[in-house]
Amino acid sequence: MKTKQNTLFVGSLAKGLKLLRVFNETNIELSLAELVHHSGLDKSATQRLANTLHLEGMLDKDPVTKRFRPSHAWLQLAYTYFWSDPLTGQAMPSLIDLSQKLGESVNLTELSGDHIIYVARLPCKRTNFAATVPGRRLPALSTTTGRAMLATFPEDERQHAIETWPIKRFTPYTELDRREIRGLVEAAVSDGYAIAGNQMILNELAIGIPIKGSDGRAYSAVQCSVSALQWTPERLIAEVLPALQDTANSISPPSRVPLGGHL
Amino acid sequence: MKTKQNTLFVGSLAKGLKLLRVFNETNIELSLAELVHHSGLDKSATQRLANTLHLEGMLDKDPVTKRFRPSHAWLQLAYTYFWSDPLTGQAMPSLIDLSQKLGESVNLTELSGDHIIYVARLPCKRTNFAATVPGRRLPALSTTTGRAMLATFPEDERQHAIETWPIKRFTPYTELDRREIRGLVEAAVSDGYAIAGNQMILNELAIGIPIKGSDGRAYSAVQCSVSALQWTPERLIAEVLPALQDTANSISPPSRVPLGGHL
DNA sequence: CTGGAAGTATTATATTGTAATACTATATAT
DNA sequence: ATATATAGTATTACAATATAATACTTCCAG
Numbered sequence: 001m002k003t004k005q006n007t008l009f010v011g012s013l014a015k016g017l018k019l020l021r022v023f024n025e026t027n028i029e030l031s032l033a034e035l036v037h038h039s040g041l042d043k044s045a046t047q048r049l050a051n052t053l054h055l056e057g058m059l060d061k062d063p064v065t066k067r068f069r070p071s072h073a074w075l076q077l078a079y080t081y082f083w084s085d086p087l088t089g090q091a092m093p094s095l096i097d098l099s100q101k102l103g104e105s106v107n108l109t110e111l112s113g114d115h116i117i118y119v120a121r122l123p124c125k126r127t128n129f130a131a132t133v134p135g136r137r138l139p140a141l142s143t144t145t146g147r148a149m150l151a152t153f154p155e156d157e158r159q160h161a162i163e164t165w166p167i168k169r170f171t172p173y174t175e176l177d178r179r180e181i182r183g184l185v186e187a188a189v190s191d192g193y194a195i196a197g198n199q200m201i202l203n204e205l206a207i208g209i210p211i212k213g214s215d216g217r218a219y220s221a222v223q224c225s226v227s228a229l230q231w232t233p234e235r236l237i238a239e240v241l242p243a244l245q246d247t248a249n250s251i252s253p254p255s256r257v258p259l260g261g262h263l
Numbered sequence: 264m265k266t267k268q269n270t271l272f273v274g275s276l277a278k279g280l281k282l283l284r285v286f287n288e289t290n291i292e293l294s295l296a297e298l299v300h301h302s303g304l305d306k307s308a309t310q311r312l313a314n315t316l317h318l319e320g321m322l323d324k325d326p327v328t329k330r331f332r333p334s335h336a337w338l339q340l341a342y343t344y345f346w347s348d349p350l351t352g353q354a355m356p357s358l359i360d361l362s363q364k365l366g367e368s369v370n371l372t373e374l375s376g377d378h379i380i381y382v383a384r385l386p387c388k389r390t391n392f393a394a395t396v397p398g399r400r401l402p403a404l405s406t407t408t409g410r411a412m413l414a415t416f417p418e419d420e421r422q423h424a425i426e427t428w429p430i431k432r433f434t435p436y437t438e439l440d441r442r443e444i445r446g447l448v449e450a451a452v453s454d455g456y457a458i459a460g461n462q463m464i465l466n467e468l469a470i471g472i473p474i475k476g477s478d479g480r481a482y483s484a485v486q487c488s489v490s491a492l493q494w495t496p497e498r499l500i501a502e503v504l505p506a507l508q509d510t511a512n513s514i515s516p517p518s519r520v521p522l523g524g525h526l
Numbered sequence: 527c528t529g530g531a532a533g534t535a536t537t538a539t540a541t542t543g544t545a546a547t548a549c550t551a552t553a554t555a556t
Numbered sequence: 557a558t559a560t561a562t563a564g565t566a567t568t569a570c571a572a573t574a575t576a577a578t579a580c581t582t583c584c585a586g
Binding site for chain 2: 007008009010012013014015016017020021024028047048049051055056058069070071072074075076077078079080081082083084085088089093096097101103110112117119120121122123124125126130132133134135136137147191238239
């Protein structure tokens with residue numbers, strides 16, 4: 001390993017993790033050769049590392065096609081994560097109540113560097129697969145919860161984030177203009193919530209509100225997303241916002257140091 | 264590394280993974296010393312490996328207490344798992360419909376060696392935290408879905424499993440007698456479903472049915488769990504079973520080689 | 527203020543992972 | 557069918573890398 005020339009850095013471990021990270025929405029199942037290609041590691045290293053990951057139960061290997069794919073262990077790690085995150089345990093009951101009360105999809109997100117990550121998802125209507133499973137990471141500036149959390153930050157941090165944090169197009173209507181985004185975040189500052197439509201998915205309308213800590217800053221948020229075909233922003237604010245606020249208030253976030261955003 | 268003296272085995276990677284696996288429901292956050300203690304690795308190795316995991320974003324480190332805990336990356340891995348598992352995408356819409364229709368909690372499990380693992384959970388009522396998040400692994404013989412899946416296996420495999428697979432006590436009522444379990448599995452063979460109460464959680468009643476592949480064997484199952492205070496087994500069978508069966512039938516499991524059970 | 531425990535840093539050493547290469551099996555084309 | 561290519565698997569000599577011992581630093585508790 002040439003980078004991180006540090007005696008406290010174990011290159012082999014880092015390379016193994018790199019192999020895990022090659023898998024994603026599109027790379028669902030990979031052959032050794034594909035693993036080599038996507039990881040940038042050489043054939044020998046990939047062979048040994050992938051084999052180790054397989055023996056250790058981190059990768060399943062199809063005995064006939066010889067292709068590797070994520071194992072159940074990946075799910076188990078998430079289970080452990082949920083236990084380690086005090087917020088999830090705190091929030092879960094309220095979120096269930098909320099989703100039952102509204103009959104609409106409810107989500108819990110956390111700030112993860114300059115992204116948000118979905119921690120808990122309670123889908124009530126058929127949607128996008130991506131919108132039904134936890135663990136998705138999205139650019140904070142492109143999401144209602146990201147903007148709602150950012151709105152709780154001091155002026156200077158907020159401005160810096162608006163100027164530098166990443167944005168990505170998901171639909172033809174995804175907001176890409178940072179001046180517009182500034183306006184939306186500032187609106188969230190005064191309103192206490194952020195609302196948006198068609199940002200991630202077409203015909204989706206979402207409203208997000210921050211879960212503030214004792215210092216007034218939010219590192220997590222609750223969101224409700226509904227179909228734009230059946231709802232209007234006005235109705236969302238009138239009918240959903242109050243319940244959402246009750247829920248957010250019922251969750252007292254454990255005070256913790258904010259987390260970095262890797263992987 | 265003394266074990267696995269194989270040139271295709273990278274010990275450092277395995278040790279790093281071992282460190283990850285030290286975290287669980289109870290070991291939520293660990294100091295370096297605790298990591299040493301639980302992993303069995305020496306101080307130097309633990310130091311280097313934990314540091315690497317931290318630098319690679321797999322472990323968060325509290326800058327003040329210096330303690331390590333699972334990072335958001337653990338959730339992201341689960342997200343990738345969900346994409347890699349064709350069953351999840353296939354089943355999700357039907358499961359959402361089912362949970363909405365019943366107004367009760369619905370779960371999707373897969374066989375993972377001699378355990379089952381919860382892949383998707385759609386909680387509709389407040390419960391145990393453990394019953395609301397995916398990734399939990401339980402001894403197959405102790406669960407309705409495990410028994411329902413096992414019931415689709417040929418006689419000899421079924422018997423072998425009943426005699427050898429692990430069992431664990433969760434409540435004072437958890438069935439521990441393998442002869443009783445045999446009876447329950449055989450009932451599932453003729454009924455096509457398994458039902459049980461108070462096995463994992465007190466006052467919980469659950470019914471599970473297999474999702475059979477083209478060969479007649481099931482490696483996944485759908486389950487519905489309700490409160491024993493409001494339901495009787497009879498009512499569960501009368502009112503829930505038909506919908507559950509429709510759901511299971513609507514899910515055609517992708518034919519795949521069954522998976523091992525590691526971690 | 528002192529002692530001890532926990533975290534961090536350094537270094538000489540050889541164990542471990544490496545990369546090159548050879549082997550085998552499977553698939554595709556002629 | 558046979559040849560050719562492509563992918564997966566196995567082996568080995570070598571040295572780079574991870575190691576373990578040790579020393580340093582920091583932070584509490586007594």
